[in-house]
Amino acid sequence: MPLAIGIGKDFLPQDDQSQFEVTVKLPSGSSLQGSEEVMKQVEAELAQLPGVRALLTRIGADIRRQVDRASVIVELVPIEERKQSQQELMLMARERLARFRDLTIGVQLPALIQGATRYDLQFYIQGPELDRLEKYASVLMQRLSEVPGVRDLDSSYEPGKPEVQVRINRDKAADLGVSVASIAGALRTLVGGDEQVTTYREGEDRYDVQLRVSEEFRNSPDALERLYVPSAKLGNVPLANVAELVETTGPTQIMRWNRQRQIMIQANLVEGQSLSNVLAVLNRTVDELNLPPEYRTGLIGQTKEFGRAGRAYLMAFVLAIAFMYMVLAAQFESFIDPVTILLSLPLSVPFALLSLMVAGENFSVIYSSVGIFVLFGIVKKNAILQIDHIKAIRRSEPVGRLEAILRGCEDRLRPILMTTLSLVAGMLPLALGGGAGSGSRRTVAIVVIGGQTLCLLLTLLITPVAYSIFDDIAHAPLWARMREMAGAGAGSLRRAWSGVTGLLR
Incomplete structure (x- = not known):
């Protein structure tokens, strides 16, 4: 029994597949041109690793095709032609890329499904309030960072994305006959556009007509304030009369499962660290947090299997x-x-x-x-x-x-x-x-x-x-x-x- 408890337990052993993947998460709001320049530097570092045969870089490599997400597939020469194992080269890649302080980098085996990730540890915490979820996730990640052999620690919660919040004065809007739905619809058409406002017929063919405001009229809060919204009493009313535009920051995405907000914590395990030992640390930390009954935790992906x-x-x-x-x-x-x-x-x-x-x-x-x-x-x-x-x-x-x-x-x-x-x-x-x-x-x-x-x-x-x-x-x-x-x-x-x-x- 002591041997069964003491030995580390994993789902699958680590095989040398002569390739691995480097996932890169750039700061929120990075442009395509900026991401391309950073990835060229990452490629240059990876190309200096011994035994590298080819590199394949993709920008917009996640499921949502965000330009501040990228990945590099590193293909190695066959194991008979190199001195280092794949795991040793993955450790060397982490050391070389550690100088990019503003990037969140993960080094793991290539994902089986395009756009997905293949982390060794995938743990989620779920609940109604995003602020408390962020607090709990920070405690868990801090504890995991102290565990030897835990690398590429990452969270799905990413604050700091620039955004403009529209704060509606509901009393004033009611007096002017402006509904919240009309304000939301006008802003949606202004910024994101409407894929089908009407149709156009030409002979037997019918074409969808899309509507979107030109970029120079939707690229700043001042431009948004000049937008007019329909009123049931006065015809059209400037948006500035019924709402205030505030520049702030927010999360890049809010994950949900079963109508509950969720934050996922991911990490890779190196240097012989076992999944069972890391899960034991996580479970002890969750018990110490004494979560309210409406908050719960669990495993997904390979960790759940x-x-x-x-x-x-x-x-x-x-x-x-x-x-x-x-x-x-x-x-x-x-x-x-x-x-x-x-x-x-x-x-x-x-x-x-x-x-x-x-x-x-x-x-x-x-x-x-x-x-x-x-x-x-x-x-x-x-x-x-x-x-x-x-x-x-x-x-x-x-x-x-x-x-x-x-x-x-x-x-x-x-x-x-x-x-x-x-x-x-x-x-x-x-x-x-x-x-x-x-x-x-x-x-x-x-x-x-x-x-x-x-x-x-x-x-x-x-x-x-x-x-x-x-x-x-x-x-x-x-x-x-x-x-x-x-x-x-x-x-x-x-x-x-x-x-x-x-x-x-």
Whole structure:
């Protein structure tokens, strides 16, 4: 249990894909020309990394196509042609780009969906008031920044976007017969335009007519004040008579989910930091904040799938033990012998986790769990070889239990050792090899090699000892009396059932 709690747990291992993505978030309100100049400097820094083969820069790389968002896809030469691994080059990229103080930069694997992000950690906080959400998010981000191995920390809340707020004098507007809807409609047409104010026919063709005020009449608050809005009493009224224009700043976007405002916190994990350790820090910080009931937190994206996969793995673990017990009970026609065989399985798990810790790997819920199930199959097979041969000797020869155990273990020692050595030899190339997908293969191989090798001696000792103990229990007087009572009860039930069926006939 201490090993299971202490080892770091991740969703997927980190593979060398010979490419990574650098996402860049420029200050709010940056122009296209300014973003292009900054990205040229970012490209120049990334081009100096060893092993870079090509760069692809996109401006407006997010879902909303904002010109102050950009990304660079860095393609590397094959792993055989470079000395540094992809993870080392990603760390070097972070160090080189650290001089851009005004930029928010993330370095991660390329996103599977264009415009999306692929952060290792994605955490949200949700509630009705944006100001309180910003306060809570700031506390969480401050705590995460103190955790070693947490990089590229970012928040979806971005204040500081220049904007003009229209503050309507509702009493004055009511006196002049101007509705709030008419003011909003006029401003919308002025700034954003109307995509279809009417239609124009020419023969059989029909064209939509769009309306938008020229740029020189909508690029300043003074120009907006000259706008006229319709009045039910006076015809048209200047906007300045019913509203005040105030220059201020605000968030670039307000995220919502289920009609609640939401702020998302994202980060990447480097230098062996595990997702489970970071989530534990987040959960403790949320408990310390003592959030009101209308505020809640949660996980999304890959981080959410990590929790779901962990619960599914525990369910699969329990079901695997149950199905193995049922199959073994049917094979040996005994309820005790399967327990003797399955006792070796819990002994293999600590050694598998210890092997991962020694190798500096985290437990991958997807791949390391596969290695655990493979390990169960091998360890269980070794125990079956011992128990089956011991029982065969006792049935075929008039020997005592101790002699049968000694002979059975001696006869089955060679095949068990041969099976273990062949398995370890087959897994060594996976554990030591490189290339594409080596990270995924390595986590499976280390679990099987370490778990089988280290628990071999214990299973060779524990299985015969457990068989001897359970055999004593099976032949104990108390157990014999319980079997007699169970047999008598079964006989009474059979006689009662025969009587009932006889009456029915």
